[in-house]
Amino acid sequence: MVHISLRSCNTPPSPIRRLSYLASAAEQKGVTPFYLNIGQPDVRCPQAFSDGVARFASSHISYAPSEGLYELRAEWARWVNTILDVDTSPERYLITMGASEGLVFLFTACCDPGDEVLTFDPTYANYLGFAAQTGVRLISLESSFEEEFAIPDDAIITKHLTSRTRAILLCNPNNPTGVLYDTSELTRLLELCRRHNLFLILDETYRELVFDGREPSSGISLASDDPHLVVLDSLSKRFSLCGARIGALYIPSPDLREKILYLAQARLSAPTIEQLAAIHMLKEVPASYLHDARKTYENRRDCMIHALENIEGVFCSRAQGAFYLLAKLPVEDAEHFARFLLQEYEQDGQTLFVAPAQGFYALPGKGRSEIRLAFVLEESSLRRAISVLQGGLAVYNAYS
Numbered sequence: 001m002v003h004i005s006l007r008s009c010n011t012p013p014s015p016i017r018r019l020s021y022l023a024s025a026a027e028q029k030g031v032t033p034f035y036l037n038i039g040q041p042d043v044r045c046p047q048a049f050s051d052g053v054a055r056f057a058s059s060h061i062s063y064a065p066s067e068g069l070y071e072l073r074a075e076w077a078r079w080v081n082t083i084l085d086v087d088t089s090p091e092r093y094l095i096t097m098g099a100s101e102g103l104v105f106l107f108t109a110c111c112d113p114g115d116e117v118l119t120f121d122p123t124y125a126n127y128l129g130f131a132a133q134t135g136v137r138l139i140s141l142e143s144s145f146e147e148e149f150a151i152p153d154d155a156i157i158t159k160h161l162t163s164r165t166r167a168i169l170l171c172n173p174n175n176p177t178g179v180l181y182d183t184s185e186l187t188r189l190l191e192l193c194r195r196h197n198l199f200l201i202l203d204e205t206y207r208e209l210v211f212d213g214r215e216p217s218s219g220i221s222l223a224s225d226d227p228h229l230v231v232l233d234s235l236s237k238r239f240s241l242c243g244a245r246i247g248a249l250y251i252p253s254p255d256l257r258e259k260i261l262y263l264a265q266a267r268l269s270a271p272t273i274e275q276l277a278a279i280h281m282l283k284e285v286p287a288s289y290l291h292d293a294r295k296t297y298e299n300r301r302d303c304m305i306h307a308l309e310n311i312e313g314v315f316c317s318r319a320q321g322a323f324y325l326l327a328k329l330p331v332e333d334a335e336h337f338a339r340f341l342l343q344e345y346e347q348d349g350q351t352l353f354v355a356p357a358q359g360f361y362a363l364p365g366k367g368r369s370e371i372r373l374a375f376v377l378e379e380s381s382l383r384r385a386i387s388v389l390q391g392g393l394a395v396y397n398a399y400s
Contacts, residue, residue: 011132015125015335015359015372022342023353031346034377034385037355039175039323041376043293045240048284052277064269067261068095068248072275075282076233076248083208084221092250094260095270099205099234099247100126106230106249107134109259110199111166117201118160119169120151122176122326122360122367124203127169139165140362145317145328149177151185154192167199168192172217173206176360176372177326178301178319180210183217190219193228199256203232205247206322208290211298214320220250227253235278237323238290244274297323300375300382307386311393316373323375326357326367330397334358334371337396345392352388 016038023033067073073090080088096102111117113135119127121140131138139160143149151157157168168189173180186202193200202219210216219229234247251257301319308316313330331337335356345351357370375382 007132007135011129012125012359014129015357016355018359019338019342019353022339026342026346026351031349031351033342033351033353034381034388035353036373036375036377036382036385037353039237039374039376040242041237041240041323042378043240043296046281046285046289049239049241049244049277049281051284052280053273055280056273056276061272064095064272064275066264066267066269068093068270069272069275069279072279072282073248075279079282080220080233080250083216084218086220086224088220088224088250092252092257094249094251094257094264095275096247096249096264097267097270098236098245099203099232100130101245101267101270102232102247102249103127103130103201103203104134105260105263106167106199106201106232107131107136108263109256110201111136114164116162116165117167117169118157118165119362120149121363122149122357123169123362124171124175125355125359128359128362137164138362142363142366143177145315145326149174149179149317151181151189154188157192158196161196161198165196165198167201169201169203171203171205173210173319173321175203175206175322176324176355176357177317178322178324179317180214180217180320183222186217186219186222190223190226190229194226198228199230200228201230201232205232205234206237207233208238209294209297209323210321211294211301212320225252227256230256235281238293239281239285240293241278244278245271246274246278297375300377300379301325303379304373304375304382304386307383308389311386311390314393319375324372325375326370326372328370329393331369331393331400334367334369337392338371340396341388341392345388345395347388347391350384350388352385352392354389 073093116137118139231250236242316327319325354371357367361367
């Protein structure tokens with residue numbers, strides 16, 4: 001047999017997309033799934049982005065600079081400075097193909113194969129895949145439903161640091177839990193990284209999507225000049241631009257920025273038209289867009305939680321940001337149940353696609369009875385989807 005690399009063999013399938021073939025099969029049978037497995041918002045993107053695409057499309061589309069168009073980096077800096085009341089410069093931003101590429105760059109530039117990055121379970125499932133692709137060992141410390149997914153104290157974190165630890169990674173607001181970690185927690189992690197000479201990698205993809213009157217919490221606000229800090233950012237979620245694949249890294253360290261630029265040069269550039277459209281959008285998008293988006297997702301969160309609380313034996317986290325929550329189900333194996341919904345259950349021609357949460361845990365055996373739900377559909381569809389969940393649980397448990 002022709003050799004296949006261990007890195008590819010060790011890369012896990014995404015729990016978000018792994019069952020997509022079953023959803024496609026359901027559709028072919030005439031059953032319509034509610035797609036709550038994936039953070040694909042149905043909120044319209046800003047009209048200014050669509051106008052920008054139409055404005056800049058042409059018969060000749062050149063490569064952009066590998067670090068990204070300067071005007072986009074300048075607009076990104078201006079936008080961040082306005083949102084967070086900080087003073088950052090375009091030179092510290094590097095445009096990536098979504099936050100995903102940015103994290104692959106970081107794992108590659110910060111770590112050699114076999115080096116370690118510490119994070120907290122449950123964590124964004126694709127971090128596990130990026131680590132496997134780059135030969136990084138992801139060391140995950142447990143947080144729990146019962147403690148509202150609090151970050152472990154310094155003594156526990158320090159106990160797990162080794163001579164090969166290179167960074168601590170945190171998604172904030174968090175995917176998959178919806179928890180928002182405040183500035184005191186970010187400060188604690190940054191001080192720990194300073195003491196041990198590590199990078200603190202903050203994934204702030206959902207930074208402005210925070211609820212209940214909370215304000216965005218960012219590492220940039222704490223220490224915009226600190227060379228230990230790196231911030232991942234993206235237009236995908238807050239502006240409903242998942243398919244545009246435009247993200248950015250904020251990198252205060254000149255040395256790290258240089259090395260990541262070399263990696264970016266090897267892949268040439270991020271998409272040119274999308275960058276031009278993003279420039280136009282960031283100049284023109286009204287402040288009300290994000291205000292309205294936050295309110296929309298907050299209402300959807302409340303709608304989903306209310307519906308879940310009416311199902312006996314189901315418990316869920318209360319999201320403070322992003323647009324996900326975790327739900328514990330009265331089942332032993334949530335993946336088996338997710339397959340059952342797509343293959344065997346329908347309610348008036350509809351079923352439900354959820355993400356089994358075990359794939360969001362690096363620690364073996366964790367999350368087996370949990371699912372991640374994305375509240376990315378309008379409220380009537382969410383209520384209907386949770387009704388399908390309730391009916392599916394009743395049938396599943398009656399025969400299992």
